[in-house]
Amino acid sequence: MSILNETYELEGGVLIPKIALGTWQISTPQAVHPTEFALKNGYIHIDTAHGYANAKGIREGIKASRVKREDIFITSKVRGESKTYNEAMSDIHDQLEDLDTDYLDLMLIHCPTPWRFFNHKPTRPHFYKENIEVWRAMSEAKEQGLIRTLGVSNFNVDDLEHLIEATGVKPAVNQIRFSIGHTQPEIVAFCQENGILVEAYSSLGTGSLLKNEDIQKIADKYNKTVAQVAYRYPVQKGMVILPKSVHDKYILENADIDFEIEAEDMAFLDSLDL
Incomplete structure (x- = not known):
């Protein structure tokens, strides 16, 4: 079985594929x-x-593929700037309309703060109460059958703790920036200890890893590209990956990661501070 068909199980028995086509910065x-x-x-x-x-473009791509909607897992996100119940509900319905679908498989709060405030410093502004309102809208949409499961993105440990304490519900996933040399261990450890699946974005370090000589040596050992090693690394740690490309060659290569990085090589990659 191809890794494209491999899944993790989320709450309620929802199966999420390990690899998604990422579409950030694609018009x-x-x-x-x-x-x-x-x-x-x-x-x-x-x-x-x-x-x-870009949802309308994705909609047209889905139609052109002739793949049935029920055979596709679609993840979307409420805008980071949407911090009220009404704004969140509007975002959800916008995505349903633009994607021309009756439901979304996974909906995330894209950012715990409006983007202009976001960083991982403890001194940054917090929007705990606002995120509870966004979660309430998402939960109601789930109850209405518009969303199958809920999660978050870019949440720090304290963001997660406050949301869980206030709602009594653990997000199914936390989508965070994660790559070789940028592993956010505190957030990952909290998620793993609490049964929250980590989704890794920017696994190429926004391109910075592609010319890394240390990773290139590992790639040569397995007769793979640096990108394939960079994507395999989080998968081997039990994460979902979101490789993005508009080029056919790389769309295929990014999913060709049915290989195993040996423990000593994983430890070496773990040791890199990039």
Whole structure:
């Protein structure tokens, strides 16, 4: 079985594929072909967000692929700037309309703060109460059958703790920046201890890892590319990955990671501080 068909189980028995086509920084016109090509070549998970403003392109790509909606897992996100019940509910319905779908498989709070405030410093502004209102909207949408499961993105440990304490519900996933040399151990440890699946984005370090000589040596050992090693690394740690490309060659290569990085090589990659 291809890794594209491998899944993790979330709450309620929802199965989430380990690999999603990432669509960040892909415009609506650009999104059509990659979506169609990926779905025709085995991808079954598409990751988007209201803030990406490309849902209509993804919709057209899905239609062109002729893959049935029920055979696709679609993740989207409420905007970081949406911090009220009404704003969150509007984002959800916008995505349903723009994607032309009756439901979303996974909906995330894209950021615990409006983006202009976001960082991982303890002194940054917190929006605990506002996130509870966003979660309330998402939960109601789930009860209405519009969303199958709920999660968050870019949440620090304290953001997670406050949301869990206030709602009594653990998010199914936390989508965070995670790559070789940037592993956010405190957040990852909290998620793993609390049964929250980590989704890793920017696994190439926004491109900075591609010319790394240390990773290149590991890639040569396995006859793989640096990108394939960089994507395999979080998968081997039990995470979902979101490789993004608009090029057919790389869409295929990014999913060709059915290999195992040996323990000593994983330890070496763990040791890199990039």
